[in-house]
Amino acid sequence: MSMIIDRRLNGKNKSTVNRQRFMNRYRKHIKKAVSDAVNKRSITDVESGSSITIPKRDLSEPVFNHGSGGQHQRVMPGNKEFIAGDRIKRPPSGSGNGGSGQGQASNQGEGMDEFTFNINHDEFLEFMFDGLALPNMREKQQQDMMEFKTHQAGFSTNGPPDRLNIIQSLRGAHARRIALSGGTRREIRQLKRELREMEVQPGAMDNERAEHLREQLKELNSKLKKLPFIDDIDLRYNNFVKVPRPSNKAVVFCVMDVSGSMTQEIKDMAKRFFILLYLFLQRSYEQIEVVFIRHHTSAKEVNEEDFFYSRETGGTIVSSALEMTRDIITKRYSPSDWNIYVAQASDGDNWEGDSSVCSKMLVNGLMPLVQYFSYVEITDRQHQNLWREYESIQDSHPETFAMEQIKSVADIYPVFRRLFEKKEA
Amino acid sequence: MTDRQGTSKKKTAKPKAAGQKKTSKKCEPLSMGADWTFDLIQQYDEELARIAKEFRLDTYPSQIEVISSEQMLDAYASVGMPLMYNHWSFGKHFLGNHQRYQSGKMGLAYEIVINSNPCIAYLMEENTMAMQILVLAHASYGHNSFFKGNYLFRTWTDAESIIDYLMFAKSYIAKCEERYGIEAVEEILDACHALMNQGVNRYKRPRPLSAGEEEERQTERAEYIQRTLNDIWTTIPTQEKAVEETDERFPEDPEENILYFIEKNAPLLETWQRELVRIVRKVAQYFYPQRQTQVMNEGWASFWHYTLMHSLYDEGLIGDGYMLEFLHSHTSVVYQPEFDDPRFSGINPYTLGFKMFMDIKRICEQPDEEDRRWFPDLAGTDWLDAVHYAMESFKDESFILQYLSPKVMRDLHLFCIMDNEKNAYLEVEAIHDDSGYQQVREALAAQYNLGNREPNIQVYNVNVKGDRSLTLRHFMHQNRPLDESANEIVKYVHRLWKFDVRLESVDGDSVRKTIACPDSPERAMLELTK
Numbered sequence: 001m002s003m004i005i006d007r008r009l010n011g012k013n014k015s016t017v018n019r020q021r022f023m024n025r026y027r028k029h030i031k032k033a034v035s036d037a038v039n040k041r042s043i044t045d046v047e048s049g050s051s052i053t054i055p056k057r058d059l060s061e062p063v064f065n066h067g068s069g070g071q072h073q074r075v076m077p078g079n080k081e082f083i084a085g086d087r088i089k090r091p092p093s094g095s096g097n098g099g100s101g102q103g104q105a106s107n108q109g110e111g112m113d114e115f116t117f118n119i120n121h122d123e124f125l126e127f128m129f130d131g132l133a134l135p136n137m138r139e140k141q142q143q144d145m146m147e148f149k150t151h152q153a154g155f156s157t158n159g160p161p162d163r164l165n166i167i168q169s170l171r172g173a174h175a176r177r178i179a180l181s182g183g184t185r186r187e188i189r190q191l192k193r194e195l196r197e198m199e200v201q202p203g204a205m206d207n208e209r210a211e212h213l214r215e216q217l218k219e220l221n222s223k224l225k226k227l228p229f230i231d232d233i234d235l236r237y238n239n240f241v242k243v244p245r246p247s248n249k250a251v252v253f254c255v256m257d258v259s260g261s262m263t264q265e266i267k268d269m270a271k272r273f274f275i276l277l278y279l280f281l282q283r284s285y286e287q288i289e290v291v292f293i294r295h296h297t298s299a300k301e302v303n304e305e306d307f308f309y310s311r312e313t314g315g316t317i318v319s320s321a322l323e324m325t326r327d328i329i330t331k332r333y334s335p336s337d338w339n340i341y342v343a344q345a346s347d348g349d350n351w352e353g354d355s356s357v358c359s360k361m362l363v364n365g366l367m368p369l370v371q372y373f374s375y376v377e378i379t380d381r382q383h384q385n386l387w388r389e390y391e392s393i394q395d396s397h398p399e400t401f402a403m404e405q406i407k408s409v410a411d412i413y414p415v416f417r418r419l420f421e422k423k424e425a
Numbered sequence: 426m427t428d429r430q431g432t433s434k435k436k437t438a439k440p441k442a443a444g445q446k447k448t449s450k451k452c453e454p455l456s457m458g459a460d461w462t463f464d465l466i467q468q469y470d471e472e473l474a475r476i477a478k479e480f481r482l483d484t485y486p487s488q489i490e491v492i493s494s495e496q497m498l499d500a501y502a503s504v505g506m507p508l509m510y511n512h513w514s515f516g517k518h519f520l521g522n523h524q525r526y527q528s529g530k531m532g533l534a535y536e537i538v539i540n541s542n543p544c545i546a547y548l549m550e551e552n553t554m555a556m557q558i559l560v561l562a563h564a565s566y567g568h569n570s571f572f573k574g575n576y577l578f579r580t581w582t583d584a585e586s587i588i589d590y591l592m593f594a595k596s597y598i599a600k601c602e603e604r605y606g607i608e609a610v611e612e613i614l615d616a617c618h619a620l621m622n623q624g625v626n627r628y629k630r631p632r633p634l635s636a637g638e639e640e641e642r643q644t645e646r647a648e649y650i651q652r653t654l655n656d657i658w659t660t661i662p663t664q665e666k667a668v669e670e671t672d673e674r675f676p677e678d679p680e681e682n683i684l685y686f687i688e689k690n691a692p693l694l695e696t697w698q699r700e701l702v703r704i705v706r707k708v709a710q711y712f713y714p715q716r717q718t719q720v721m722n723e724g725w726a727s728f729w730h731y732t733l734m735h736s737l738y739d740e741g742l743i744g745d746g747y748m749l750e751f752l753h754s755h756t757s758v759v760y761q762p763e764f765d766d767p768r769f770s771g772i773n774p775y776t777l778g779f780k781m782f783m784d785i786k787r788i789c790e791q792p793d794e795e796d797r798r799w800f801p802d803l804a805g806t807d808w809l810d811a812v813h814y815a816m817e818s819f820k821d822e823s824f825i826l827q828y829l830s831p832k833v834m835r836d837l838h839l840f841c842i843m844d845n846e847k848n849a850y851l852e853v854e855a856i857h858d859d860s861g862y863q864q865v866r867e868a869l870a871a872q873y874n875l876g877n878r879e880p881n882i883q884v885y886n887v888n889v890k891g892d893r894s895l896t897l898r899h900f901m902h903q904n905r906p907l908d909e910s911a912n913e914i915v916k917y918v919h920r921l922w923k924f925d926v927r928l929e930s931v932d933g934d935s936v937r938k939t940i941a942c943p944d945s946p947e948r949a950m951l952e953l954t955k
């Protein structure tokens with residue numbers, strides 16, 4: 001007799017632990033594969049998972065095997081024209097199959113030098129952002145950016161009817177009834193026993209006494225009945241408490257120069273950088289808003305499409321964008337509620353007289369408001385005038401201001417890592 | 426049974442039964458559709474049980490578990506066992522299988538069956554009803570009766586206790602990980618896994634175990650080992666005498682079970698580390714009969730799913746549709762690509778085993794002159810007795826040596842080639858003709874001899890009184906050397922033994938090649954002085 005069991009509802013992820021072990025063991029390899037993938041991939045593709053390839057020899061599980069050489073006799077199927085004594089040219093090594101049919105171990109991925117497997121989006125990001133941290137989070141948390149979340153914490157004796165907890169209330173009522181009626185019921189039992197004893201011993205029957213006992217029983221029973229089934233003091237309500245917790249909201253300002261000197265190529269690089277930033281912040285915050293500000297001689301808030309693809313020409317006045325950023329912050333994103341990040345990308349060109357205005361604007365207007373300001377200069381030339389101006393800001397705000405230069409696509413990810421590297425306290 | 430995708434081009438002739446017995450149909454088919462239900466599985470299982478009993482198939486009670494394809498992948502990764510300790514290598518196999526399954530390079534097995542009591546068989550929910558019946562016949566009656574009947578399984582494994590034991594192993598290893606860290610445990614397990622094939626007793630029968638006893642015994646064993654270990658390694662008082670007796674080796678006779686030797690004698694292993702070695706050794710021992718009976722086991726199961734399905738069909742319990750689906754699947758499973766086919770990866774154990782069992786039946790029922798010459802004891806006897814006897818009393822090597830008939834060799838066009846490194850060519854030694862049958866048969870049997878297939882490596886000597894170095898010997902078979910992975914494995918042995926380890930490849934009495942870890946004595950000296 002067989003037993004048939006439906007196991008489909010059992011957990012299907014029995015291998016999760018082993019998978020995790022494997023990933024940890026080859027962390028280094030996977031990280032390398034991920035960072036290669038980030039650089040190679042098209043921009044819109046950063047969001048999906050990835051297949052990871054590791055050289056097979058790095059993760060071999062060796063067992064003793066015969067190598068080639070010596071004498072080796074093999075039986076094969078499918079003879080067509082051979083007869084005993086025929087001589088055949090030795091096939092090049094490697095292509096000859098291990099005729100002994102050793103089963104699974106040798107069948108698996110024979111002839112493959114690389115071990116390939118898939119990781120999902122979350123894992124991909126985890127490896128991508130491994131070792132990175134949001135700058136200055138702790139300071140912010142200690143400040144006033146508190147939000148409240150309610151969650152259940154036990155029961156209370158009063159509250160609105162919709163929070164009534166029936167199970168707890170009835171349980172309490174039951175306990176109360178047991179506690180309050182205990183004495184009475186004990187008495188009843190005693191009287192009943194006396195009465196019964198009297199009834200079974202005919203000689204000892206005392207009518208008067210019996211009558212008295214019945215009276216008493218009646219009285220006690222009615223007393224029991226008076227005990228209310230449920231009372232006000234039994235009622236229990238679900239209790240909720242408010243727990244303060246850090247704000248989960250962040251806003252990213254993407255600021256980009258779209259003046260004539262910015263080619264599509266440079267803008268692509270900027271976009272990659274911005275996407276990385278967005279993905280990274282997405283892991284830390286539940287809610288993220290992105291504000292796109294582009295500028296040439298004047299700044300404008302635009303949607304994503306316009307931000308990356310529309311072309312404009314003209315000169316460059318960076319301060320216009322900074323000013324706009326500050327205005328939007330004061331209007332819409334109060335620093336007590338929002339974590340504010342600004343990322344600026346530019347080829348470094350700026351109108352000669354404007355750079356000093358920029359630095360003044362940053363130091364006095366913007367830097368006190370924001371969590372972190374990162375500037376990337378995308379150019380393969382010498383540093384431009386904006387860079388030199390910003391250098392002084394970096395000196396005065398080493399915690400909240402960072403800048404790097406990107407020369408080619410391959411630099412984007414390393415630069416990003418440098419900007420957000422976990423800093424030892 | 427693996428789903429060999431795309432291997433079904435060649436259809437074998439349709440069995441005779443299909444046309445013949447239509448007239449004797451007694452019942453309506455229980456089901457015609459592709460979808461299965463638990464009720465139908467139950468009904469078919471009862472019918473199969475009834476028929477199997479008529480064929481005297483003695484089985485453990487079977488436990489049929491329906492699982493999804495993801496769960497099947499999980500089961501793959503833990504070598505088919507319902508529970509297994511955690512190790513990264515299982516994760517690696519899982520990822521590899523998963524990748525290949527998703528990209529369509531691999532089909533999943535229709536079932537996995539486990540040698541335990543009750544015998545657990547996994548059915549995939551994706552299978553059609555016809556496939557579920559086939560799988561039931563194959564696993565719950567074919568493999569199951571093999572596990573219960575074959576002498577190797579009877580002597581070497583204990584179906585009653587394996588699940589218990591794995592439970593013990595899993596929790597013990599988890600405890601060790603908690604206590605000593607995952608890395609420390611992995612270090613030992615990695616090394617043991619590399620030596621798994623050298624961790625079995627080929628001749629000495631192990632004692633059956635249960636989890637409860639095992640836990641009790643484990644503490645006793647720990648004390649005992651530490652005590653006797655000290656006996657081996659007390660060198661101080663007898664130092665001078667010992668130097669004279671250099672001829673005496675320890676162990677006196679070479680020990681084939683390297684893991685056993687390490688568990689009992691490695692000088693510096695901690696108690697829990699010894700226990701890990703033991704666990705890997707026990708698991709290896711459990712799988713040892715499986716590795717020795719691949720052809721027979723799969724052949725037997727295929728033979729019975731074929732026979733049982735035909736019985737169902739003859740009784741009218743399954744219709745033509747199911748039968749055609751079954752035959753299609755069956756022919757793919759027992760398809761043998763030829764040696765020059767790109768799909769060729771050795772002899773398909775299903776094909777060889779199935780053909781041989783079918784052939785035994787044929788020889789019993791319709792022997793010709795050749796069969797009477799080759800199998801005088803078999804021709805004309807009761808086929809059911811004959812196949813049962815064959816299943817119970819052999820392993821692949823002896824089974825082939827005993828039963829591979831000229832007809833099967835002709836059908837498969839078997840030929841034997843010799844690859845001698847001294848020659849620039851391969852030589853065809855024998856083919857499927859009168860002068861070659863005997864030689865092909867012997868060569869194929871030898872090919873299934875694990876002793877030939879795997880390098881023979883044994884513990885040869887320990888320098889007990891001196892530097893405690895361990896010498897392993899590889900007794901070369903037909904001059905065949907070890908492959909490169911040997912270097913890595915010697916390092917693993919060193920990790921367990923913790924003193925110098927040498928692996929000598931010997932041919933006769935002369936040492937051909939030595940692999941040592943640490944690499945050379947000079948380097949070891951350098952490390953010491955640092």
